[in-house]
Amino acid sequence: MTFFSLWNSVLERVVSLPALVVVAYALFLCALLLFSLWLKREGTTLRRELQRALSERERG
Amino acid sequence: MKQLLRWANPSVAGKVAARLRGVCLLGAILFGATGLVWGFFFAPADYLQGESVRIIYLHVPAATLSTLLYGTMAVASLGFLVLRLPSFALVCRAVAPTGLLMTALCLVTGSLWGKLSWGAWWVWDARLTSLLVLFFIYIGYFALHSLFVDGARARLATSVFVLVGAVDLPIVKFSVEWWYSLHQPASLLRKGGSSVHPDLLQPLLLCLAGATFFAAWASFTAFDNISMRTRLQRLLHPLS
Numbered sequence: 478m479t480f481f482s483l484w485n486s487v488l489e490r491v492v493s494l495p496a497l498v499v500v501a502y503a504l505f506l507c508a509l510l511l512f513s514l515w516l517k518r519e520g521t522t523l524r525r526e527l528q529r530a531l532s533e534r535e536r537g
Numbered sequence: 538m539k540q541l542l543r544w545a546n547p548s549v550a551g552k553v554a555a556r557l558r559g560v561c562l563l564g565a566i567l568f569g570a571t572g573l574v575w576g577f578f579f580a581p582a583d584y585l586q587g588e589s590v591r592i593i594y595l596h597v598p599a600a601t602l603s604t605l606l607y608g609t610m611a612v613a614s615l616g617f618l619v620l621r622l623p624s625f626a627l628v629c630r631a632v633a634p635t636g637l638l639m640t641a642l643c644l645v646t647g648s649l650w651g652k653l654s655w656g657a658w659w660v661w662d663a664r665l666t667s668l669l670v671l672f673f674i675y676i677g678y679f680a681l682h683s684l685f686v687d688g689a690r691a692r693l694a695t696s697v698f699v700l701v702g703a704v705d706l707p708i709v710k711f712s713v714e715w716w717y718s719l720h721q722p723a724s725l726l727r728k729g730g731s732s733v734h735p736d737l738l739q740p741l742l743l744c745l746a747g748a749t750f751f752a753a754w755a756s757f758t759a760f761d762n763i764s765m766r767t768r769l770q771r772l773l774h775p776l777s
Contacts, residue, residue, distance in 0.1 A: 516634075526769055530773060
């Protein structure tokens with residue numbers, strides 16, 4: 478099975494389902510992805526600020 | 538008890554959380570992706586509901602976790618009020634954002650499923666209304682926490698609030714039995730075992746496992762973030 482035949486069968490499956498089912502899956506996955514990215518970004522920002530504050534304290 | 542107190546130390550708990558995070562993320566991706574692909578593409582349609590039953594693979598894990606995470610918050614709040622260890626309040630704060638997300642997702646996916654099954658986006662049914670109340674309790678928790686500048690007072694007030702709000706959990710669970718309801722009765726966790734057909738149940742259990750691992754990963758990450766924020770505040774404002 479080539480990539481394009483797999484892609485076609487995926488799209489055929491998606492359009493054969495009721496639109497609200499597809500909307501539910503899209504919303505669910507987007508929400509989980511955005512929430513994860515928000516958590517990771519918050520962690521990265523806090524880690525950077527913490528390192529800056531620690532190095533500033535060391536410098537006095 | 539000594540062992541429990543050792544685990545309640547925020548730095549020890551933080552190290553354990555950091556180690557478990559990778560495992561949880563891997564579990565979430567493996568179980569979640571397999572369950573969702575299975576449910577969306579390969580699981581059979583329901584004889585009565587047709588293709589709309591596929592929302593079950595989103596709705597049931599979100600619903601289960603919305604109450605399970607609030608239950609975790611209630612246990613942590615009780616632990617804080619009894620033992621007065623800040624780590625318990627920290628667990629409560631770390632779990633709350635994921636609980637709010639899962640409750641919102643449960644309401645949204647339920648609304649979409651309701652439109653397909655009942656022909657209405659929303660009905661003031663006992664199960665739906667009690668879950669909406671749980672959503673507002675989660676919002677109330679964040680609102681109450683933001684009211685206090687003093688961390689100790691915030692921990693005490695929110696712990697009492699979470700315990701009072703836990704009254705809603707049995708109402709959510711048993712609402713379909715106590716009142717006449719459009720929502721179907723319990724079909725997964727009930728006396729006599731699950732009534733869901735194995736062909737639908739297998740991907741559903743995978744989705745449940747995936748969502749649980751995701752919730753654990755998100756809670757551990759939030760725990761780490763809160764610990765870092767606390768350390769940062771102590772460094773920047775040592776006298777407060």
